[in-house]
Amino acid sequence: MSAQGEERERSLILDYFGKEARICVLRRAAAFGAPVFVVDFDRGPKHFRTLGSFGAQGQVTEQSSMDLLYPARLVFHYERLMALAFALSEKSESALLLGVGGAAMWRFMQAYLPDCAPTLVESDATILALARRWFYLKAPAVHATAESFLAESAERYDAILVDIYNASGPAHEGPRFWARSLDALQKGGCLANNWADFATNRAVRPLARMLEEAAAERGLRSFYVTRRGLGDNLVQYVTASPAANIEALVSSLDAFARGRHFPDRGRGILEGCVMTTDFPAG
Ligand SMILES: C[S@@+](CC[C@H](N)C(=O)[O-])C[C@H]1O[C@@H](n2cnc3c(N)ncnc32)[C@H](O)[C@@H]1O
Structure with a gap:
């Protein structure tokens, strides 16, 4: 990284997070394909x-965030939606986390699902090292792409959380991956x-369709939840339990939040959300 390039990147980070922000580290992340930083x-x-990282146009992009006083709290709303996978699965004995990032989902699991065994898979070695140094990750993680991990594994999991993004956007590889x-x-x-940027990124809809189709071929249900206004991320669920359908979302969250002693009983997670079996369009 040239000194000039690094200076520009540091100044973009401070423009985004504010002049008082403290940059802990700024590094190249080879597999991710862009510099990444902790701030x-x-x-x-x-x-x-x-x-954070830099997107295709050099813009600052947030990959994962941690509340320093409450590290197990999920900062991004989409992560709280992802956590509903545990509410929608019949058991929570094992979970596969594809895309470790800043280990937010893992910290959440440690606090609220300590009896659930996590398997973590991450394609970028630098990001894994940052997760250990700055985001309290203590568990072992598989350093591999999600695709190659799945191709070589015969394990099954109660919950699978897929959050794989790199510098060019979604890293999902299509029908075989799903x-x-x-x-x-x-x-x-x-x-x-x-699904990040689903309202503006035309590539997302066909990718989501592929997951819908793979689900339908297996007789599984697929549905979507996002915030009303469609300005936030979209979470797509595929459930293998007949009871875990879109109508049962609110009651599943309620039961899960009570059983797992969530702060505020999970209030606010589904409020103001669109829940739909069709890809939401503006
Ligand atoms: C948005 S972050 C994940 C945040 C994470 N859910 C958390 O709990 O903090 C996306 C991550 O996916 C990883 N990634 C990208 N492509 C991947 C792939 N093909 N296989 C595994 N991980 C991948 C990136 O390196 C990055 O760490």
Whole structure:
């Protein structure tokens, strides 16, 4: 990284997070395909640590965030939606986390699902090292792409959380990837996938259709949840439990939040959300 390039990147980070933000580290991440950074910043009385990167146009992009006072709290709303995969699966004994990033989902699991065994898969070694150094990741993780991991594994999981993004956007590889992901679902399990920028990125809709089709071929249900206004991420669920359908979302969340002692009983997670079996369009 040239000194000039690094200076420009640092200044973009401070423009985005505020002049008072503290850049902990800025590094190239080869597999991810762009520099990544860790930055600490304050919002009123709250203190955050974010794993960020630069997108295709050089814009700052947030990959994962941690509340420094409450590290198990999921900062991004889409992550709370992803956590509903546990509410929609019949058991929560095992989970596959594809895309470790800043380990937000893993910290959440440690606090609220300590009896669920996580398997973590991440394609970028630098990001894994940052997760250990700055985001409290203590568990072992498989350093591999999600695709190659699934191709070589015969394990099944109650919950599969797919959140794989790199510098060019979604890293999902198409029908074969979804076939393998769904075949790795335990009976009665649930897969949740994060779609970022779905309202503006035309590539997302056909990718989401592929997952819908792979689900339909296996007799599984697919549906979507996002915030009303469609300005936030979209989470697509595929459930293998007949009881875990779109109508049961609110009651599943309620039961899960009570059983797992969620703060505020999970209030606010589904409020103001669109829940639909069709890809939401503006
Ligand atoms: C948005 S972050 C994930 C955040 C994560 N859910 C968390 O709990 O903090 C996306 C991650 O996916 C990883 N990634 C991208 N392509 C991948 C692939 N093909 N296989 C595995 N991980 C991948 C990136 O390196 C990055 O760490």
